[in-house]
Amino acid sequence: MNAVHPLQTFSRRWLPPQPAEWALLAAAATLLVFVFWGPFLPASAHQHHFADQRGWRGLPCALDVLSNLPFAVAGMWGLVWLRRLGALRLCLATRATAALFFGGLVLTAVGSGWYHWQPDDAGLLWDRLGMAVAFAGLLGLAVVGRISPRAGVATALCLLVAGPAAVVAWAHTGNLLPWAVVQFGGLLAVLALACMPHRHGALVVQWGAVIAWYAVAKAFELADHAVFEATGQWVSGHTLKHLMAAGAALPVLFAMARLHHSC
Numbered sequence: 001m002n003a004v005h006p007l008q009t010f011s012r013r014w015l016p017p018q019p020a021e022w023a024l025l026a027a028a029a030t031l032l033v034f035v036f037w038g039p040f041l042p043a044s045a046h047q048h049h050f051a052d053q054r055g056w057r058g059l060p061c062a063l064d065v066l067s068n069l070p071f072a073v074a075g076m077w078g079l080v081w082l083r084r085l086g087a088l089r090l091c092l093a094t095r096a097t098a099a100l101f102f103g104g105l106v107l108t109a110v111g112s113g114w115y116h117w118q119p120d121d122a123g124l125l126w127d128r129l130g131m132a133v134a135f136a137g138l139l140g141l142a143v144v145g146r147i148s149p150r151a152g153v154a155t156a157l158c159l160l161v162a163g164p165a166a167v168v169a170w171a172h173t174g175n176l177l178p179w180a181v182v183q184f185g186g187l188l189a190v191l192a193l194a195c196m197p198h199r200h201g202a203l204v205v206q207w208g209a210v211i212a213w214y215a216v217a218k219a220f221e222l223a224d225h226a227v228f229e230a231t232g233q234w235v236s237g238h239t240l241k242h243l244m245a246a247g248a249a250l251p252v253l254f255a256m257a258r259l260h261h262s263c
Contacts, residue, residue, distance in 0.1 A: 020147045020196070024189075028158065031185045034177075035166075041177040043170070048119035051228035052236035063239045064116040068109045070246035075105030078249065081256040089259055093149030094203050097140035097156050098252065104134025105249060112242070125171050128179060132163025138210070139186045141252070145202040146193040159186065187214060203259065209251040217244035 017025070056062035079102045082095055090098070107130035115123030140156025159182070166178035194207035220227060220241040227237035 018148060018151075021151045024143065024147060024151055024155070027189065027192075028155075031181050035181050038177050038181075040175050041180060042174060043176045048121075048124075050116070050119065050236065050238050051225040052233075052239060060118065061116050063235065064242070065113050067239045067242035068113040068116070070109075070243060071105045071112070071249075072109035074246050074249035074253065075102045075109065078102030078105070078253055078256070081253065081260070085256060085260060090203065091144075091149055091201075093144045093153050094141065097137050097144055097152055098203075098256075099137070100156055100160075101134055101137025101141055101252065102249075104130060104132075104137050105246070108134050121171065125167055128167045128170075129164055132167060132182065133160065135182065135186050136160045136163055138252075139189060141203070141205070142190050142193045142207055145199055145205060146196045146207075147199070187211065203252075203255050205255040206251045210248050213244055213248035213250070217241045217248070220244060 050061065050064055052063050053061060054063070059065060078098065082090070082098055082102070108127070109130075111123075111126040111128075111130035115127040117123070136156045136159035139159060140152045142152075143155045144152030162178075163182050166182045169178045170176055190207055191211050194211060198204050218241070220237040222237070224237035224241075227235070227240065
C-alpha cells in the first residue's frame with residue numbers, strides 16, 4: 001500500500017474557497033464597512049416603556065418575564081435532541097452550531113427574563129448578549145446546511161465576536177447601528193441561504209419558516225401597545241413577540257426529529 005504524502009492530505013482538507021464561500025465573505029465585508037461608515041442610529045427614547053406593566057404575585061411585568069420560558073424550553077429540548085442523535089447522525093459542524101443556537105436560547109431566556117423584571121439599559125445589555133449567541137449558532141447552522149461545514153463554523157465564530165462587540169459598542173456609544181447590522185444582516189443572510197439548495201447530507205431545516213416566525217415576532221414587537229389595546233389589555237405585542245421568536249426554533253427541532261425517525 002502506498003503511503004499518502006502529507007501535502008496531499010493537506011490539499012484534500014484545505015480546498016480553495018467555493019464561490020458561495022467567497023460570496024459569504026463579500027457580504028460580511030460589506031456589512032462590516034456599513035457598520036464603520038454608516039449613520040449613527042440612536043435607540044428609541046421609549047425602548048423600555050412596554051405596554052403591559054402588570055405584576056403577578058410580586059413578579060413585576062409578569063407576562064413579559066414569563067413569556068421568556070419558551071426560549072428555555074426550546075433550548076433544552078434541542079440540546080436533548082442533539083444528545084439523542086449523537087455523532088453518527090450529525091457532523092461535528094452541525095452539532096457545534098446547533099448546540100450554540102440552543103444554548104443561546106437558554107441564555108436568551110435568562111437575559112430577557114432578567115431585563116423585563118426591571119427594564120433598563122444594563123438588563124438590555126445581558127438580554128442582547130444572549131441573543132447574540134443564539135444568532136451566531138443559527139446563522140452558522142444555516143451556512144453549514146447550505147454552503148459548507150467550514151464556512152458555517154467560521155461564520156458562527158465571527159458572530160460570537162461581532163455580536164457581543166456590537167452590544168458593547170451600543171452600551172458605550174449609544175449607537176444601535178452595529179447591533180442592527182448583526183441582527184438584521186444575519187436574518188437577510190438566512191433568507192438568502194433559504195433560497196439555496198440543501199447541501200447533501202446536511203440537516204434539512206426549513207429556513208423560510210424560521211424567517212416567517214421571526215418576521216411575525218418583529219411585527220408584534222412593533223405593535224406592542226396597539227396589540228395590548230386591541231386585546232382589551234389582555235396581552236401585549238411584546239409578550240406575543242417572545243412566543244413567536246421562540247417558535248423560530250421549531251423548524252430546527254422538527255428537522256432533528258425527522259432525522260431521528262428516519263434512522
